[in-house]
Amino acid sequence: MITIFSARKILTMNPQNPEATHVAIRDGVILGAGNLSDLGGWGDYELNIDFADKVLMPGFVEGHCHLQEGALWSHTYVGFFDRMSPEGEMNVGCPSLDEVLAKLAAAEAKMDDPTAPLPAWSLDPIYFDNQRVNRAQLDSISTERPIGIMHASGHIMNVNTKALELAGLLRPGINHEGVPLGADGLPTGELKGPDVMSPVSIHVGFDRDMLACDEGGMWRFGKLCVRAGVTTATDLAARLPEDAVNLMHKVTGNKTFPARIVPLRFHHGVSPEDLIKHVEDLAPKSTDKLRLGRIKIVVDGSIQGFSARLRAPGYYNGAPNGLWYIAPEQLAYVLENALAKGILVHCHTNGDEATQLVIDTMRRALREHPATDHRFTLQHCQLADTAQFKQIKELGLCVNLFANHHHYWGDQHYELTVGPERAERMNAAGTAARLDVPFAIHSDAPITPLGPLFTGWCAMNRKTASGRILGEREKITLDQALHAITLGAAYTLHLDGEVGSIEAGKRADFAVLEDDPLDMGVDGLKDTRVWGTVLGGEIFAAADV
Amino acid sequence: MSDGPLLLTIIAGYLGAGKTTLVNQLLRHANGTRYAVMVNEFGSLPIDEDLIEAEGDDLITLAGGCVCCSYGDDLMMAMAQMRDLEPRPDHILLEASGVALPGNIAAAISLFGNDIEVLGIVLLADAEVLSDQLANPYLSDTVTRQLAAADLAVLTKVDLATPDQMQRARQIVADHAPNAAVIESEGADLTQSILLLSRQDTQQTFGTDHTPHHIHLVTETLPMADAVDAESFADQLALNPEVVRAKGHLTNSSDGRLMTLQLVGRRYSVYPAAAYVKQGLVIIKTNGH
Numbered sequence: 085m086i087t088i089f090s091a092r093k094i095l096t097m098n099p100q101n102p103e104a105t106h107v108a109i110r111d112g113v114i115l116g117a118g119n120l121s122d123l124g125g126w127g128d129y130e131l132n133i134d135f136a137d138k139v140l141m142p143g144f145v146e147g148h149c150h151l152q153e154g155a156l157w158s159h160t161y162v163g164f165f166d167r168m169s170p171e172g173e174m175n176v177g178c179p180s181l182d183e184v185l186a187k188l189a190a191a192e193a194k195m196d197d198p199t200a201p202l203p204a205w206s207l208d209p210i211y212f213d214n215q216r217v218n219r220a221q222l223d224s225i226s227t228e229r230p231i232g233i234m235h236a237s238g239h240i241m242n243v244n245t246k247a248l249e250l251a252g253l254l255r256p257g258i259n260h261e262g263v264p265l266g267a268d269g270l271p272t273g274e275l276k277g278p279d280v281m282s283p284v285s286i287h288v289g290f291d292r293d294m295l296a297c298d299e300g301g302m303w304r305f306g307k308l309c310v311r312a313g314v315t316t317a318t319d320l321a322a323r324l325p326e327d328a329v330n331l332m333h334k335v336t337g338n339k340t341f342p343a344r345i346v347p348l349r350f351h352h353g354v355s356p357e358d359l360i361k362h363v364e365d366l367a368p369k370s371t372d373k374l375r376l377g378r379i380k381i382v383v384d385g386s387i388q389g390f391s392a393r394l395r396a397p398g399y400y401n402g403a404p405n406g407l408w409y410i411a412p413e414q415l416a417y418v419l420e421n422a423l424a425k426g427i428l429v430h431c432h433t434n435g436d437e438a439t440q441l442v443i444d445t446m447r448r449a450l451r452e453h454p455a456t457d458h459r460f461t462l463q464h465c466q467l468a469d470t471a472q473f474k475q476i477k478e479l480g481l482c483v484n485l486f487a488n489h490h491h492y493w494g495d496q497h498y499e500l501t502v503g504p505e506r507a508e509r510m511n512a513a514g515t516a517a518r519l520d521v522p523f524a525i526h527s528d529a530p531i532t533p534l535g536p537l538f539t540g541w542c543a544m545n546r547k548t549a550s551g552r553i554l555g556e557r558e559k560i561t562l563d564q565a566l567h568a569i570t571l572g573a574a575y576t577l578h579l580d581g582e583v584g585s586i587e588a589g590k591r592a593d594f595a596v597l598e599d600d601p602l603d604m605g606v607d608g609l610k611d612t613r614v615w616g617t618v619l620g621g622e623i624f625a626a627a628d629v
Numbered sequence: 630m631s632d633g634p635l636l637l638t639i640i641a642g643y644l645g646a647g648k649t650t651l652v653n654q655l656l657r658h659a660n661g662t663r664y665a666v667m668v669n670e671f672g673s674l675p676i677d678e679d680l681i682e683a684e685g686d687d688l689i690t691l692a693g694g695c696v697c698c699s700y701g702d703d704l705m706m707a708m709a710q711m712r713d714l715e716p717r718p719d720h721i722l723l724e725a726s727g728v729a730l731p732g733n734i735a736a737a738i739s740l741f742g743n744d745i746e747v748l749g750i751v752l753l754a755d756a757e758v759l760s761d762q763l764a765n766p767y768l769s770d771t772v773t774r775q776l777a778a779a780d781l782a783v784l785t786k787v788d789l790a791t792p793d794q795m796q797r798a799r800q801i802v803a804d805h806a807p808n809a810a811v812i813e814s815e816g817a818d819l820t821q822s823i824l825l826l827s828r829q830d831t832q833q834t835f836g837t838d839h840t841p842h843h844i845h846l847v848t849e850t851l852p853m854a855d856a857v858d859a860e861s862f863a864d865q866l867a868l869n870p871e872v873v874r875a876k877g878h879l880t881n882s883s884d885g886r887l888m889t890l891q892l893v894g895r896r897y898s899v900y901p902a903a904a905y906v907k908q909g910l911v912i913i914k915t916n917g918h
Binding site: 252257259260279280282323350352353358404405408409410411412437 | 671
């Protein structure tokens with residue numbers, strides 16, 4: 085059965101046929117985009133006019149996010165910014181610490197079990213003049229139940245006295261830089277870094293495996309995709325044990341699940357040899373909605389956590405260099421073997437020294453195993469300079485830049501972590517575009533909200549949360565932004581032959597928009613209203629999910 | 630069984646320094662000691678199939694009461710699991726990943742308070758390649774930060790190193806681990822003996838001169854018949870640059886309690902002894918420095 089959708093406008097992202105009024109599909113595959121009379125030649129069809137006043141784009145591709153975003157929505161959101169829940173409820177941001185506490189008190193009042201934990205997420209004290217939160221404030225909500233608030237960065241947590249007690253940390257004599265002490269010699273309740281957070285997080289209701297996602301979380305993640313116009317999304321750091329893969333098969337195999345999921349196998353906790361073997365075993369288990377067999381390597385830490393590896397001149401505030409999360413020899417082993425076997429690898433490199441290590445390692449690996457379309461991608465790649473982008477281009481690497489980070493934490497990078505000059509050139513999408521490096525831009529949801537149109541706005545405007553324009557020369561155009569969130573991201577996943585544009589032979593995955601992004605323009609792209617999506621011909625309305 | 634803290638030894642050092650070999654040696658010669666071995670990932674521990682009693686996703690139970698667990702990216706959760714094991718292991722051996730900073734690991738473990746105590750950071754450094762690692766801009770600060778945290782620094786593969794490499798390696802250790810006790814070792818045997826330090830070890834002579842590179846080690850046994858202030862005695866021992874390792878029991882002068890003393894390099898632990906032990910202390914020292 086052939087269906088032809090009519091639309092106000094179809095932005096195909098196919099440069100050979102950029103705009104159309106109709107798109108014909110059969111069995112989830114696009115027959116063509118054009119006008120009705122041309123498409124009618126495919127045979128009998130049903131004309132669907134539901135989208136006659138809408139604008140269609142290819143379904144957006146989020147090349148760096150985590151299913152964890154879905155799991156977190158079972159906890160209380162206390163972020164500074166308004167954020168839409170998977171169910172479409174706008175969670176009004178908390179502009180002050182008092183309102184964070186008020187929101188927690190409201191959540192507390194709804195709980196029956198007086199000792200059950202109260203987990204909350206997305207606190208960001210940099211918007212409250214870096215006012216520190218302490219356990220006494222959280223104790224005002226409850227002294228009976230453990231309370232924990234994960235910061236938006238994911239690197240810090242605040243907990244109440246009960247939580248410290250349960251974790252055995254309410255005692256004098258603690259000597260750890262991640263555990264600030266109060267005047268009484270006891271921890272203040274602020275916990276910095278994964279080593280410190282992990283023993284407490286289980287007591288406050290966060291899962292043991294923070295990156296894992298349960299069934300309910302996956303469905304909530306799917307709803308967020310529909311609201312954001314996303315039809316293909318990565319789960320960029322998954323361990324993928326058998327039960328997790330089975331769960332992903334079950335959920336994505338359901339016809340009503342609205343997204344294609346691309347989980348990348350995280351390198352941690354497994355030897356490089358076993359890592360390669362694991363993804364080789366997983367690859368044949370792929371389906372059209374679950375794409376397995378790719379690797380994610382985390383090379384360094386984060387810039388705001390001062391664990392990213394930086395080249396000279398290092399951190400602006402004089403902090404010592406960060407940490408390697410993989411030994412260079414192990415990185416080389418994975419890159420070489422993955423090239424030899426045709427396995428796609430994405431490398432998280434926040435700092436420019438980590439980026440350079442991947443460049444140097446890749447250069448040697450390619451000499452051993454020449455490949456022209458490997459699509460190996462540097463994720464975040466926030467601090468790369470022009471010379472590095474040139475090497476990235478020469479080696480056939482792609483980048484996926486953290487445009488949203490620039491908006492939310494650019495001010496902090498300017499003032500504290502890397503200083504003005506490097507903050508201006510961070511996430512250099514303009515340079516990537518000038519040098520023709522294949523690039524995407526991302527949200528890293530749940531670190532920032534899933535929403536490619538907003539991410540595109542960030543990369544075009546480079547406006548920080550305080551309103552500072554950070555890096556005029558690295559702004560990109562509307563066309564480049566729209567490409568980055570469709571074909572650009574699809575290319576980094578080796579899926580651009582399948583998704584990312586509306587053209588004959590590709591999957592019938594669309595973002596259905598109320599507004600035309602070309603009319604919304606550079607300033608207004610983030611306000612483009614999303615009606616919903618189409619995935620493989622199935623229609624998903626945001627209002628119904 | 631002692632009711633003191635669960636003791637933990639961190640075995641650190643860059644790839645190829647011999648960490649896994651040492652852990653395997655210790656397991657093979659456990660001799661009744663129930664080790665909990667923590668590794669970054671399974672794969673490199675060649676545990677004989679017939680020793681494996683039960684195998685889970687991240688925990689392997691071995692014959693003789695030893696267990697082996699992989700901690701991946703959540704060391705602290707795995708550590709809590711080890712603390713809560715029944716029956717309690719006698720000792721935790723933590724094999725750090727090649728790029729981990731053992732000082733950070735020790736700091737994190739301090740959060741377990743009196744439950745788990747770091748007995749020592751044993752830092753293995755491959756004498757053959759140590760100076761190359763220092764010259765590698767990607768690695769130098771990682772390797773020097775590892776060295777700086779060492780209580781006991783072990784130069785390994787000294788039989789393979791040229792005299793020139795040995796000299797440079799010794800200088801690097803002296804520069805970057807000035808507070809560590811230092812030994813030199815061909816294989817893992819020596820380090821194993823030092824760490825195990827049981828009664829029968831006192832019969833051995835350490836550091837026999839297979840090669841001219843060895844630092845000569847001697848074992849001393851003190852009867853500890855008289856009571857001493859346990860903390861200050863241990864402190865003095867730790868300040869003595871010749872002392873590499875000590876283990877034994879002594880009577881504390883202030884309260885007359887029998888205490889156990891464990892020392893690795895510059896770090897020590899003193900805690901109430903089990904009921905059935907007797908006074909006496911074994912000390913391994915370098916000789917001729």
